[in-house]
Amino acid sequence: MTAVETLILALYFFVLLILAVYGWHRYYLVYIYMKHKHEQPVPKGEFDDLPVVTIQLPLYNEMYVVDRLIDAVCQIDYPREKLEIQVLDDSTDETRQITELAVRRHALQGVDIKYLHRADRTGYKAGALDEGLKVCRGEYVAIFDADFIPKPDFLMRSVHYFTDPKVALVQARWGHINEDYSLLTKIQAVLLDAHFVLEHGSRNRGGCFFNFNGTAGIWRKDAIADGGGWQHDTLTEDLDLSYRTQLRGWQFVFVQDHVAPAELPVEMNAFKSQQHRWAKGSIQTFMKLMPRILQSDQPFHVKAEAFFHLSANFNYPLMVVLSVLMGPSMVIRYNMGWYEMMLIDIPLFFAATASVANFYMVCQRELYPQSWTERLKYLPILMSIGIGLAVNNTKAVFEALFHKPSEFVRTPKYAVEANGDEWSQKKYRQSVAVQPMIELALGLYFTGTLFYALANGIYGTVPFLMLFQVGFLYTGMLSLLQQYGGDSGVEVVQGKEA
Numbered sequence: 001m002t003a004v005e006t007l008i009l010a011l012y013f014f015v016l017l018i019l020a021v022y023g024w025h026r027y028y029l030v031y032i033y034m035k036h037k038h039e040q041p042v043p044k045g046e047f048d049d050l051p052v053v054t055i056q057l058p059l060y061n062e063m064y065v066v067d068r069l070i071d072a073v074c075q076i077d078y079p080r081e082k083l084e085i086q087v088l089d090d091s092t093d094e095t096r097q098i099t100e101l102a103v104r105r106h107a108l109q110g111v112d113i114k115y116l117h118r119a120d121r122t123g124y125k126a127g128a129l130d131e132g133l134k135v136c137r138g139e140y141v142a143i144f145d146a147d148f149i150p151k152p153d154f155l156m157r158s159v160h161y162f163t164d165p166k167v168a169l170v171q172a173r174w175g176h177i178n179e180d181y182s183l184l185t186k187i188q189a190v191l192l193d194a195h196f197v198l199e200h201g202s203r204n205r206g207g208c209f210f211n212f213n214g215t216a217g218i219w220r221k222d223a224i225a226d227g228g229g230w231q232h233d234t235l236t237e238d239l240d241l242s243y244r245t246q247l248r249g250w251q252f253v254f255v256q257d258h259v260a261p262a263e264l265p266v267e268m269n270a271f272k273s274q275q276h277r278w279a280k281g282s283i284q285t286f287m288k289l290m291p292r293i294l295q296s297d298q299p300f301h302v303k304a305e306a307f308f309h310l311s312a313n314f315n316y317p318l319m320v321v322l323s324v325l326m327g328p329s330m331v332i333r334y335n336m337g338w339y340e341m342m343l344i345d346i347p348l349f350f351a352a353t354a355s356v357a358n359f360y361m362v363c364q365r366e367l368y369p370q371s372w373t374e375r376l377k378y379l380p381i382l383m384s385i386g387i388g389l390a391v392n393n394t395k396a397v398f399e400a401l402f403h404k405p406s407e408f409v410r411t412p413k414y415a416v417e418a419n420g421d422e423w424s425q426k427k428y429r430q431s432v433a434v435q436p437m438i439e440l441a442l443g444l445y446f447t448g449t450l451f452y453a454l455a456n457g458i459y460g461t462v463p464f465l466m467l468f469q470v471g472f473l474y475t476g477m478l479s480l481l482q483q484y485g486g487d488s489g490v491e492v493v494q495g496k497e498a
Helices: 005-033 066-074 095-107 124-135 154-163 183-206 219-228 237-247 269-297 300-336 338-367 372-388 390-401 434-455 459-484
Strands: 053-059 083-089 113-115 140-143 168-176 217-220 249-264
Touching: 005 066, 005 183, 005 300, 005 338, 053 124, 053 269, 066 095, 083 095, 083 124, 095 113, 113 124, 124 237, 140 154, 140 219, 154 168, 154 217, 154 249, 168 219, 168 237, 183 219, 183 249, 183 372, 217 219, 217 300, 219 237, 219 390, 237 269, 237 300, 237 338, 269 300, 269 390, 269 459, 300 338, 300 390, 300 434, 338 372, 338 434, 372 390, 372 459, 390 434, 390 459, 434 459
Parallel strands: 053 083, 053 140, 083 113, 168 249
Antiparallel strands: 140 217, 168 217
């Protein structure tokens, strides 16, 4: 075996081993969740006199959903004299006029609703929230993004947890109003369900840190200030503030059966944009806060879980490296003898991938005990899409590592709720040119590798190769088809891959 072949195999196994470690961590999260499964959080008491709550609605060019959002928030069941609604509108298009009319309409009905517009988007969402805090009258602050439709009982199901003076945040689980719209929305629903149920559930009940998700949660205003306030040096201001606040000793509560419905992105490029922002922001937060976390007096298991949580997106560059090395390493290993490949490669691959399948399977069983087996058919494509995002999220990781500045690019919403709803002729569609071509190239590369495996009888690798092949082809093709499938007159946001 040559020196180059040795180097390829060494790097290949090193990457695979790290991915397997993160895979085993998923098993740990499932274990913690099952161990504390029946420890549902309950309020310590109830307020005799309900506190004043401010609801903040940060907006930026949301013309299709702003009416729906404001109507839903104004129907929340809470004493009117104790409820303030702030519409924090940074919009630069028709959204401004639509929003102002909606605010006036509800104000005439006696709702304490205020319209605040910023011409300068300094700090983006974090800046808007911070400006609203300066003039809000609530002791507690609930936040909803434009794609949410909160239920009338949202506040009454959340606010009593604050009878515990240590509680800083109550986070609800996201629901999905358009889960059945397409395969892409179904996969997103499964991904988000697992994030909330198993990640939030295990971390919260296991005594570790978890994060506010930027929406569908309610904060204690004093805790925001004590944690250092909203800061905009990362793209995930919610994750950043969450860790800073918990490091100050505040406690968070995740209520699994408290669901706030929301609209899922129906466009692959919008989904990638969202994932890019989350991935880049989490690595920015990792670099900003991990030294502080390690130097804190938190228990070891809290620090370890914070490390796995904040560093998880480093898996994507490793996935790209693994993708490139998989073909040549398979050829090298095959020439050495297929028996050793089956004995070493397959078990490591299994450790890295089976944990993913188990992770999402357990979540679906917890949420849908009567129908979870029917939903298992989505697991292979879910794993493929997770692989297919590797190029998109690797770009995000390197932008964070090299401190490349980028604006907060919000995820477009089109008011898509039912299967017949149309979105392709609407504004805000995003344009990405180079990235889908890289994904398609990797998909074709894995197609060739798959043919090599079949031709040489290396059948044990076929399922894994197909996950990579389908993942890259699906994400690349869908990006291009949706980008160029609409009317040429549709407004496209140029150059926004983040």
